[in-house]
Every structure is written in C-alpha cells, then in structure tokens.
Amino acid sequence: MDTKFTWSTTQKGEKALLYKNYLYRLRRENQNGSLIYVCTNKSCPRVITLKNDAIIQCDVTRYNHDPRHTEDAQTVFTGLKRRVITDVDQSIGEIYEEEVKKFRRANLIDI
Incomplete structure (x- = not known):
C-alpha cells in the first residue's frame, strides 16, 4: 500500500x-x-x-467521484493558501507569482 x-x-x-x-x-x-x-x-x-x-x-477501492486536483496543483494551492493567510502585507498576485516560480524551480516543469 x-x-x-x-x-x-x-x-x-x-x-x-x-x-x-x-x-x-x-x-x-x-x-x-x-x-x-x-x-x-x-x-x-x-x-x-x-x-x-x-x-x-x-480502503483504496471505494471512490465514487473524481479526484480533487493533481498532486502538483494541490501543492501549489496549499502553498498559496498558507502564504495569503500569513503574508498579509503582500498582494495575492505577488504571492501567486512567487509560489508558481518556486514550484517550477523545484520541479523543472511548466504549469
């Protein structure tokens, strides 16, 4: 498992x-x-x-719906949520750009 x-x-x-x-x-x-x-x-x-x-x-056999998001997308969303709550002095747009850049560097892919 x-x-x-x-x-x-x-x-x-x-x-x-x-x-x-x-x-x-x-x-x-x-x-x-x-x-x-x-x-x-x-x-x-x-x-x-x-x-x-x-x-x-x-129990891995009993889903009756589609998954929420891909794991990569969920990782970015989770980071965004945390940053928006804790970095109140920064705009949401700036936080978004930083989190996406951080994810791209870590995974070397485009989203």
Whole structure:
C-alpha cells in the first residue's frame, strides 16, 4: 500500500490530508491515538486511519467521484493558501507569482 500523503487545508481552513489527489478531513481521534479521516466529498465512503503520522488503514477501492486536483496543483494551492493567510502585507498576485516560480524551480516543469 502506498502510504505517501501530504498535509493540506479544507475550504474552511481546517487541517486536511491529501492522499492520491483526494482530500480528507478529520472525523475523530480514537482512544488509542489513531486518527480517523473521511473524504471531504460527503457522498464518498472512503476512510483513512493514521497513527503517528503514518497511514495504517485505507480502503483504496471505494471512490465514487473524481479526484480533487493533481498532486502538483494541490501543492501549489496549499502553498498559496498558507502564504495569503500569513503574508498579509503582500498582494495575492505577488504571492501567486512567487509560489508558481518556486514550484517550477523545484520541479523543472511548466504549469
């Protein structure tokens, strides 16, 4: 099982998990310290269980909708959201240009 994921945010600004281009929000924390994340698409039955920032359980066969964005695009969006919230003295256009340039340099591709 591929257990690589990245942290992201939901549209409401809550911490979220991005796994295989699908976004999950925290549903609950169990007594054993594991965290249950559910797909942000309310009609999707997908659930991921994390413990110590590692995926310990995931059903990869039950998506009923298309992915949110490509992982590359989601990485840029997440960086943009963080910067817009924290760099209040800079215009959104400037932040956008900087984040896209940073992404291009890191990945050596055009978007």
